[in-house]
Amino acid sequence: MSAQVYVNTRTATFPGGEALAGVTVSLHQLDGTLLTTDVTDANGNVYLGDRAATTYEIRITAPNPSKITAGNRQQVVVIDSVDPLVFDVLVDVSALSPATDSRYCRCSGVFADAYGRAEAGVVIRFQESCLPNLLYDSVVGRSSGVLPAGATIVTDEDGFASVDLIRGATYLVTVAQYENTSWEVLVPTASAASLPDVIFPTIQRAEYRVGGALVLPVSSPSQSISAGGTSELAVTIVMLSGLELDNWTDLVTFTSSDETVVAVSMASDGESLLLTGVAAGVATVAVAVTEPDEDGYGVDSYPVQAIVGSISVTVTP
Numbered sequence: 001m002s003a004q005v006y007v008n009t010r011t012a013t014f015p016g017g018e019a020l021a022g023v024t025v026s027l028h029q030l031d032g033t034l035l036t037t038d039v040t041d042a043n044g045n046v047y048l049g050d051r052a053a054t055t056y057e058i059r060i061t062a063p064n065p066s067k068i069t070a071g072n073r074q075q076v077v078v079i080d081s082v083d084p085l086v087f088d089v090l091v092d093v094s095a096l097s098p099a100t101d102s103r104y105c106r107c108s109g110v111f112a113d114a115y116g117r118a119e120a121g122v123v124i125r126f127q128e129s130c131l132p133n134l135l136y137d138s139v140v141g142r143s144s145g146v147l148p149a150g151a152t153i154v155t156d157e158d159g160f161a162s163v164d165l166i167r168g169a170t171y172l173v174t175v176a177q178y179e180n181t182s183w184e185v186l187v188p189t190a191s192a193a194s195l196p197d198v199i200f201p202t203i204q205r206a207e208y209r210v211g212g213a214l215v216l217p218v219s220s221p222s223q224s225i226s227a228g229g230t231s232e233l234a235v236t237i238v239m240l241s242g243l244e245l246d247n248w249t250d251l252v253t254f255t256s257s258d259e260t261v262v263a264v265s266m267a268s269d270g271e272s273l274l275l276t277g278v279a280a281g282v283a284t285v286a287v288a289v290t291e292p293d294e295d296g297y298g299v300d301s302y303p304v305q306a307i308v309g310s311i312s313v314t315v316t317p
Contacts (some may be wrong), residue, residue: 003081004046007058009040009089015115019044020091024061027051030075045086053080059116060089067092067158069115097163105187106221108162112156118159123176124199126151129184161195168233172197188242197241202301204240206252206287206309208233208273215311222312224263225277233273233311240305252307253290258283262313277315285311294304 011017019042025216026037027048033258035056040046055077060068069090076087099106111119128148135144155161165171167189174182185198208215210233215221225231237245237252245251254273256262261281267274275285275315287309 001080001147002050002052003078004084005051005056005076005078006084006086007040007046007048007060007089008009009044009046009060009062009091010079012199013088013090015089020062020066020093023089023091025089025217026059028057028059030055030057032057048119051078053078058087058089062091067094067110067160071118072112073114073116076291079229101164102191103166104164105167105190106164106192107187107195107198108160108192109197110195111133111159111161118155118157119177120157120159122155122157122159122161123153124161124163125174126153126155126163126171129165129172163195165198175199186245188239188244190242193241193243193249197239198243201243201309202240202250202305203237203289204305205238205307207236208309208311209236210234219308220312221309222314223275224314224316225275226316227277227279229277231275231313232267233275234271235273251290252287254285254287256283256285256313261315273311275311277313280317281312281313282312282314285313 005027006107009020009023013019021040021042021044023040023044023046024037025040025046027035029035036049038046038048038185055075057073057075059073061072062068065284070093074089078085113119127150133146133148137144151163151165153161153163165187167187169187170184171185171187173185185201187193187198205218207218208221210231214222215233223231235248237248239245249270254264256264257279258281261278261283262285263276263278265274265276287307289307
């Protein structure tokens with residue numbers, strides 16, 4: 001009374017189009033309970049397990065600025081079958097070109113409701129964040145009030161919107177659906193970025209440098225130190241938008257899986273992570289998001305995305 005369930009992601013109806021790898025697909029009960037989550041392989045396929053016959057919900061997160069044709073949340077009906085059930089998800093991978101002006105980052109993306117339906121007509125306002133400023137021109141003897149520049153965009157019928165923002169600038173953002181609420185965001189120093197990731201800042205990973213050199217691989221860094229020795233790592237927090245932040249002390253916390261092997265503390269400069277070898281063995285130094293604060297870092301995401309960057313530490317005698 002079950003069937004093996006697969007999802008296939010493509011740019012057009014099978015067998016046409018191209019397979020799309022790297023799409024996160026999660027399977028949920030209709031009450032929202034998460035059953036499993038995984039990422040599509042090079043053939044655009046992901047296996048969601050052997051499932052009982054009933055109706056489920058799949059939630060899809062594609063690489064930005066791709067669009068899920070039928071919405072990010074879709075219901076699928078599993079029937080009893082000896083053959084695998086394959087559910088096709090169509091993805092529009094069309095993307096905007098980067099901003100032509102090197103000073104700007106082209107931010108684009110899709111906005112939807114909790115059921116994956118496109119949200120058209122959403123008004124999003126950006127205003128440069130700066131202190132009140134008065135400019136006096138001594139030549140003409142006249143004062144001018146300097147006002148922050150802004151931009152207003154509205155999502156189209158597909159929930160899509162795009163705006164060019166100054167790279168590295170801070171903006172005050174207001175979104176019509178969040179009445180009487182505004183917050184500050186930073187724009188990455190890149191030619192293009194995901195607009196939702198810029199507006200809702202979410203931590204993706206931690207990167208480490210020793211003596212200025214990046215610790216590789218980034219996805220699963222490792223360190224080897226001797227008992228009684230130390231290793232000092234400069235930490236950079238990378239957001240989903242591509243923004244890089246060096247000031248991490250209020251954003252993430254680090255814990256050792258075995259403090260009898262490795263102790264974790266703040267370095268004397270107050271900006272680096274210090275690992276101290278206690279005794280021979282292997283331990284993992286895990287990184288986790290601190291509780292969300294007024295800066296907004298720690299936004300909920302579905303499916304839940306764990307921070308990449310836990311360090312495997314080997315302590316030698």
